[in-house]
Amino acid sequence: MTASMQPLSSVRYAVVFLLFFRIELIFGYDENTRTCPSPCTCFGDLLDCSRLKRRGIPESLPEWTVQLKLNNNELEAVPDFGPYAATITTLILTNNRIAKISLEQLRPLQGLDTLDLSNNNLVDIKADSFPALPLKNLIMNNNRISTLETNCFVNLSSTLQVLRLNRNRLSTLPVKIFQLPNLQHLELNRNRVRRVEGLTFHGLHALRSLKMQRNGISRLMDGAFWGLSNMEVLLTTNNLTEVSKGLALTAYAWEFCQKLSELDLSSNHLARLEESSFVGLSLLDELHIGNNRVSFIADGAFRGLSHLQMLDLQNNEISWTIEDMNGPFSALDKLRKLFLQGNQIRSVTKKSFSGLDTLEHLDLSNNAIMSVQGNAFIQMKKLEELHLNTTSLLCDCQLKWLPLWVAEQAFLPCVNASCAHPQMLKGKSVFTVSQEDFVCDDFPKPQITVQPETQSAIKGTNVTFVCSAASSSDSPMTFAWKKDNEVLNDAEIHNQAHVRAQGGAQGSETEVTEYTTTLRLRSVAFTSEGKYQCVISNHFGSSYSTKAKLIVNSK
């Protein structure tokens, strides 16, 4: 609409006038008089002199330049921008050959808000690189920066909000290097930081996200995240091998991250989650620990995660946590999604998921599950999605409930379950097996027949624990003993098998083999005290005995 087409009310004139006035203010030029220095192109307040191979960079900038692009120009230094340097707020210098930045070069840029120096040849950031500038965004990805000198960011401390240093060569981060109380986002992905010292991030009071993927970090020292009281997202995909109370990742590691809502520890080398590993993260929503090597989860490992909604443990080596632990996830009473696909879970019991009353999504696919106890999922009143794909099921009378329940809950689309045993049902989907064919003629999975007994012993004496199991299968049996949930690798163990016959269901004779395993502890000390348990396994699954206590007394 223009004034010549129809008369405008005075109000409209005022609006039009104000609009022009605003444009003047923002762009600082008049459409008619503005010149665009060739061979650059112009758009609004943007002067684009990129990809000119140095040829056509204007001697001095037009006074209206607010955003300036000089990327891909073979520049070796930050150029001199002449009298109007101070009007520039955004300066893009990516893909040049700048090896050094200095106080002198940057000082005229008194209005600079965003500086992108990615893809240059910077090797270090010296202490006197930055004058006091109103810089909010500083991007230096993909250089060769190996050193950040102490105090190098000190002149940006009152303004900087985003700092990206991805794909550089930083191997050490000096303690308290980031004294940037307004910084909200810090990215250090793909550097070479192996170890994060305590207080490294001290001074980042406003930080909301810290990204340190692919550094090969193997240790986070005590207090590594000290001072990050406002952080919401922390991503570390690295080489971490331990999350433990006393070791690499301590409870203190999180002590100052109370606002953290998402923690990503996936693709590390974590094998153990110790007790209270995540204490202090009471606002955490999502915890990603997928693609590690977790096999040990201590009692109380998830204690304190009272807000957690999503736990990703996919592609680890979890087995007994689900098969034998009593409510490993019971502290997570707000959990809605649990990912356990790609582990080594062979059986699911009614203790496995106790306490998970609010769970909506459970993924157990890609586990060779053989047995699922009736009512294993019964408390999950809100379960909407269950993923299960196994061809290893032991289709006996104890599994009768599964196809009925799956169909009733409408979980069919995500459940693919077929029998491995008995021979007659091998390869058949449980949904095509008729109810009367789920029978208990035999018991191929070992069943504990003799439990180890609690005992007290005098220090220095020898102690034995005995445990037996029976099975109708001749599949090879393996035996292990655990003390306080840890497998005893060098223990003195004796195993025996003896065959006995037993009446089968239809009066036929079923051959049953009974196995006995004996753990001998020589000259017990006070350190021998603990809870001992035998684990007897074959191709059809593992059976865990009860835990027998050993108490050691002095004479």
Ligand SMILES: *[C@@H]1O[C@H](CO)[C@@H](O)[C@H](O)[C@H]1NC(C)=O
């Ligand atoms: C901070 O900036 C001032 C001038 O703007 C300069 O003289 C000083 O050397 C700078 N300090 C550091 C540590 O870069």
Ligand SMILES: *[C@@H]1O[C@H](CO)[C@@H](O)[C@H](O)[C@H]1NC(C)=O
């Ligand atoms: C992770 O650690 C292993 C050995 O502990 C090493 O071979 C590998 O190079 C490390 N990876 C990275 C990215 O540092």
Ligand SMILES: *[C@@H]1O[C@H](CO)[C@@H](O)[C@H](O)[C@H]1NC(C)=O
């Ligand atoms: C289960 O599904 C995964 C993909 O989700 C697949 O890789 C795997 O082979 C499947 N396993 C079986 C036994 O069907």
Ligand SMILES: *[C@@H]1O[C@H](CO)[C@@H](O)[C@H](O)[C@H]1NC(C)=O
């Ligand atoms: C179930 O598994 C069979 C054999 O592994 C496969 O052919 C079929 O596509 C699977 N169905 C679903 C729904 O995943």
Ligand SMILES: *[C@@H]1O[C@H](CO)[C@@H](O)[C@H](O)[C@H]1NC(C)=O
């Ligand atoms: C305990 O075992 C050791 C080693 O076999 C043996 O020498 C010792 O006599 C045993 N002690 C007792 C009290 O049986």
